[in-house]
Amino acid sequence: MFDHDISAQLIEQVNQAITDKHCLYIHGARSKQFYGNPIEMEHRLDVSPHSGIVDYQPSELVVTVRAGTKLIELEKLLIAEGQILPFEPPIHTENSTIGGVVAAGLSGPRRPFSGAVRDHILGVEMINGRGEVVRFGGQVMKNVAGYDISRLMAGSLGSLGVLLNISIKLIPAPKQEVTLAIEANSQQAMTLFNQWRPTPLPISASCFYEDCLYIRLSGGVKAVESFSQRIDGDILPSAEGFWQAIRNQKHEFFDTLDKPLWRLSLPPATPALRRFESDTLIEWNGAQYWLYSNAPTNIIRDIASKHGGHATLYIGDRPGVNYFHPLPSVSIMIQKRLKQNLDPHGIFSSGRLYKDF
Amino acid sequence: MEEPTKIQSKLISKFSEFLDEEAILSDADELRPYECDGLSAYRKTPLLVVLPCTIEAVQKIMAICMRFGIPVVARGAGTGLSGGALPHEQGIILSLARFDKIIDINADHFTARVQPGVRNLSISTAASSYGLYYAPDPSSQIACSIGGNVAENSGGVHCLKYGLTLHNVMEITLVTAKGELLTVGSPALDTPGYDLLSLMTGSEGMLAIIVEVLVKLLPQADEKQLIMVSFDKIETASHAVSAIISSGIIPAGLEMMDRLAIQAAESFAHAGYPTDVDAILLCELDGSKEDVSEQIEIVQRILTKGGAVDIRIAKTAEEQAKLWQGRKSAFPAVGRISPDYYCMDGTIPRHQLAHVLESMNQLSKQYDLPIANVFHAGDGNLHPLILYDANKGELEKAEKLGADILSLCIEVGGTITGEHGVGHEKLDQMCIQFSTQEIQQFHAIKSSFDPHELLNPGKAIPTLHRCAEFGAMHVHHGKLPHSDIPRF
Numbered sequence: 001m002f003d004h005d006i007s008a009q010l011i012e013q014v015n016q017a018i019t020d021k022h023c024l025y026i027h028g029a030r031s032k033q034f035y036g037n038p039i040e041m042e043h044r045l046d047v048s049p050h051s052g053i054v055d056y057q058p059s060e061l062v063v064t065v066r067a068g069t070k071l072i073e074l075e076k077l078l079i080a081e082g083q084i085l086p087f088e089p090p091i092h093t094e095n096s097t098i099g100g101v102v103a104a105g106l107s108g109p110r111r112p113f114s115g116a117v118r119d120h121i122l123g124v125e126m127i128n129g130r131g132e133v134v135r136f137g138g139q140v141m142k143n144v145a146g147y148d149i150s151r152l153m154a155g156s157l158g159s160l161g162v163l164l165n166i167s168i169k170l171i172p173a174p175k176q177e178v179t180l181a182i183e184a185n186s187q188q189a190m191t192l193f194n195q196w197r198p199t200p201l202p203i204s205a206s207c208f209y210e211d212c213l214y215i216r217l218s219g220g221v222k223a224v225e226s227f228s229q230r231i232d233g234d235i236l237p238s239a240e241g242f243w244q245a246i247r248n249q250k251h252e253f254f255d256t257l258d259k260p261l262w263r264l265s266l267p268p269a270t271p272a273l274r275r276f277e278s279d280t281l282i283e284w285n286g287a288q289y290w291l292y293s294n295a296p297t298n299i300i301r302d303i304a305s306k307h308g309g310h311a312t313l314y315i316g317d318r319p320g321v322n323y324f325h326p327l328p329s330v331s332i333m334i335q336k337r338l339k340q341n342l343d344p345h346g347i348f349s350s351g352r353l354y355k356d357f
Numbered sequence: 358m359e360e361p362t363k364i365q366s367k368l369i370s371k372f373s374e375f376l377d378e379e380a381i382l383s384d385a386d387e388l389r390p391y392e393c394d395g396l397s398a399y400r401k402t403p404l405l406v407v408l409p410c411t412i413e414a415v416q417k418i419m420a421i422c423m424r425f426g427i428p429v430v431a432r433g434a435g436t437g438l439s440g441g442a443l444p445h446e447q448g449i450i451l452s453l454a455r456f457d458k459i460i461d462i463n464a465d466h467f468t469a470r471v472q473p474g475v476r477n478l479s480i481s482t483a484a485s486s487y488g489l490y491y492a493p494d495p496s497s498q499i500a501c502s503i504g505g506n507v508a509e510n511s512g513g514v515h516c517l518k519y520g521l522t523l524h525n526v527m528e529i530t531l532v533t534a535k536g537e538l539l540t541v542g543s544p545a546l547d548t549p550g551y552d553l554l555s556l557m558t559g560s561e562g563m564l565a566i567i568v569e570v571l572v573k574l575l576p577q578a579d580e581k582q583l584i585m586v587s588f589d590k591i592e593t594a595s596h597a598v599s600a601i602i603s604s605g606i607i608p609a610g611l612e613m614m615d616r617l618a619i620q621a622a623e624s625f626a627h628a629g630y631p632t633d634v635d636a637i638l639l640c641e642l643d644g645s646k647e648d649v650s651e652q653i654e655i656v657q658r659i660l661t662k663g664g665a666v667d668i669r670i671a672k673t674a675e676e677q678a679k680l681w682q683g684r685k686s687a688f689p690a691v692g693r694i695s696p697d698y699y700c701m702d703g704t705i706p707r708h709q710l711a712h713v714l715e716s717m718n719q720l721s722k723q724y725d726l727p728i729a730n731v732f733h734a735g736d737g738n739l740h741p742l743i744l745y746d747a748n749k750g751e752l753e754k755a756e757k758l759g760a761d762i763l764s765l766c767i768e769v770g771g772t773i774t775g776e777h778g779v780g781h782e783k784l785d786q787m788c789i790q791f792s793t794q795e796i797q798q799f800h801a802i803k804s805s806f807d808p809h810e811l812l813n814p815g816k817a818i819p820t821l822h823r824c825a826e827f828g829a830m831h832v833h834h835g836k837l838p839h840s841d842i843p844r845f
């Protein structure tokens with residue numbers, strides 16, 4: 001893979017923004033432009049040319065990569081060494097970048113079983129709100145020197161700085177994967193999840209859609225074989241394509257365009273939400289619901305809150321509605337101060353997460 | 358500045374309005390146990406120690422301290438090894454020891470809601486009747502508190518596979534410097550807004566007081582095997598560590614001990630370690646029976662090829678427990694063979710293990726102080742224990758040797774602390790690891806939570822003045838460090 005370092009140029013643009021007092025919309029392939037509250041996009045900072053591998057030693061299970069590197073290329077490199085990104089992030093387009101998924105904090109089907117984006121960030125190099133290049137964390141597994149600023153960057157949607165390089169912890173690719181399809185209704189699916197939870201069943205992804213439960217088992221050859229025989233279901237032949245479609249939100253479920261798409265994140269053993277039987281796709285063993293609904297925002301959010309979770313308006317246009325679940329005032333106040341202190345000139349997109357910061 | 362005694366009596370009268378008598382300690386005798394934490398080389402006496410047992414009381418204490426500008430140092434069990442809970446002479450110690458209840462174990466969601474003073478091990482003990490446990494297991498787990506674990510982002514033997522405290526905590530309830538209640542994280546797998554959960558974990562009592570924690574529980578593994586491997590060279594053992602990880606197997610734990618540590622642990626715990634080898638590895642594999650049996654074969658093959666002189670697989674659960682017991686009591690065991698020891702905590706990339714262990718051996722000779730190594734090899738997290746005798750005036754020499762070891766860790770691309778925190782102890786090394794701009798960014802975080810610097814002031818993040826005085830050589834992009842600060 002070629003290596004292209006444009007950090008000098010990016011720093012210059014950040015400093016220009018400080019001088020001119022204008023706000024920068026940081027982006028990679030712009031494949032997640034739909035995500036979050038709409039913001040000012042006049043001045044753009046395109047990180048996508050900043051790409052390449054800074055360091056990769058497979059025996060360390062760590063890769064350090066420039067933020068603009070395409071996910072597709074990164075994954076190709078990793079799989080050749082028998083390793084994968086543990087959080088299986090969505091790849092919205094072939095140009096989607098690693099910086100983009102880290103900034104958006106999005107994780108895919110493997111999330112409940114091997115962790116989220118933030119869990120695997122070991123370190124970052126970034127341009128901060130003063131136009132300085134700073135590094136936090138590192139390439140080692142354990143590091144508690146200073147506050148964990150690198151993980152704070154995950155999900156900050158470009159509002160705290162420009163990610164230049166990211167060090168990510170990897171996992172070995174499973175030796176074997178099998179997907180089973182089981183006929184079930186949503187209640188039965190939840191019951192199965194609860195039955196499986198305490199067992200060593202090596203689930204690495206699950207999806208419930210239209211009265212069918214799909215589970216992917218990953219691990220050693222013997223284990224996957226023996227467990228798949230113990231489950232009453234059919235082996236899905238085109239499993240790879242199925243999970244790619246789920247992961248990248250390209251499955252037919254995601255084709256609906258006439259209703260807003262909500263993402264509900266709920267505690268793992270939440271009972272099936274009866275209110276939302278149709279127009280749903282459930283992942284993460286019941287902890288993530290995708291839901292098309294015209295129901296009023298407050299109803300959807302109340303249901304999520306009641307169960308201890310939250311609801312994000314993932315795709316849709318609802319004027320006046322905050323895309324992310326409301327937060328308590330103390331939390332908003334602190335996050336606002338954080339934003340002000342880390343971006344004192346207010347040059348990184350404000351308002352994409354919450355209107356206050 | 359008012360006289361200490363005057364402030365003390367003012368605070369006592371304020372606190373007495375809502376705390377009972379036993380919850381306020383002010384006599385010299387009562388304060389003595391709080392003078393230091395697990396790093397006893399540093400000692401200070403606080404104005405007062407308060408031991409509240411309700412969240413409301415913590416809120417009131419913070420509000421009062423805010424009003425009078427009194428520094429507050431939170432304290433869990435006081436087992437910290439970096440002086441994080443070292444008192445402030447003009448401040449109070451806020452002990453969370455009476456917050457010792459497990460509020461709820463949720464066997465459906467696999468979570469436990471606990472108060473911060475609950476001991477690490479007691480969570481797993483309480484969860485065991487449901488077949489569950491809390492994974493992070495610091496060697497100090499019978500004593501240390503979960504609040505302290507969160508504040509330090511503590512690790513343990515099983516963090517290689519199951520993650521650090523950070524990966525096993527879902528939600529934290531905190532009291533801010535102003536006395537407000539703040540919840541970060543949630544029982545769901547993610548939370549909207551900035552990831553304050555990451556920021557709070559490992560924040561060393563600098564950002565807010567932890568008053569409740571929701572931790573993740575895991576089902577106990579079906580199968581567990583422990584292998585003890587002996588090597589006649591530490592270098593061979595180091596390479597074996599990388600070889601195992603490279604093979605695509607993540608052991609539940611992968612620990613190394615060198616000759617001195619083995620001998621100390623063996624004579625203390627009688628774990629059954631061979632005392633005539635240069636290094637042993639303890640490698641635990643867990644999971645389903647199928648996976649474990651597959652992995653154990655692969656690991657044995659790697660070890661044999663990698664030059665192990667002996668491979669022993671523990672036959673019973675008792676034998677496993679005994680082998681682990683030796684490892685977990687290695688620190689106190691070393692404490693028996695030397696009047697004092699100083700424990701370092703650098704982390705390095707795994708492939709540097711052999712090089713760094715050899716360099717430390719050289720340093721040990723140079724300073725004429727023995728070093729015992731017992732550490733989390735799979736994570737590259739070193740714990741060199743420097744043996745010294747304070748009565749012979751060797752403390753300063755031991756500190757210098759420790760500082761050299763940490764510089765070595767930074768040099769090879771590592772960090773000065775993997776799990777014990779910066780605390781009071783490693784402030785100078787922070788100046789080596791971070792640039793002025795980076796340290797400023799840390800201060801910006803601190804002031805977002807605690808603008809008046811009342812929470813554990815002076816710890817974890819050095820002032821820029823201190824770095825200038827220390828004159829550390831953090832060379833960042835070819836520039837001299839802290840060149841913008843006047844030097845004295």
Ligand SMILES: Cc1cc2nc3c(=O)[nH]c(=O)nc-3n(C[C@H](O)[C@H](O)[C@H](O)COP(=O)(O)OP(=O)(O)OC[C@H]3O[C@@H](n4cnc5c(N)ncnc54)[C@H](O)[C@@H]3O)c2cc1C
Nearest residue numbers: 433434435436437441496502504505506508511512562567
């Ligand atoms: C023999 C021995 C073995 C050890 N082994 C390990 C190990 O394997 N892995 C490891 O990571 N550590 C280890 N440690 C270090 C120590 O046990 C851990 O750092 C532990 O997490 C400290 O917990 P504590 O309750 O004793 O905290 P304390 O020492 O009381 O405090 C530690 C820090 O946390 C802050 N703090 C404590 N409670 C709160 C709270 N409620 N809110 C806000 N801040 C708070 C304090 O201000 C201080 O900065 C070991 C220590 C000893 C003595």
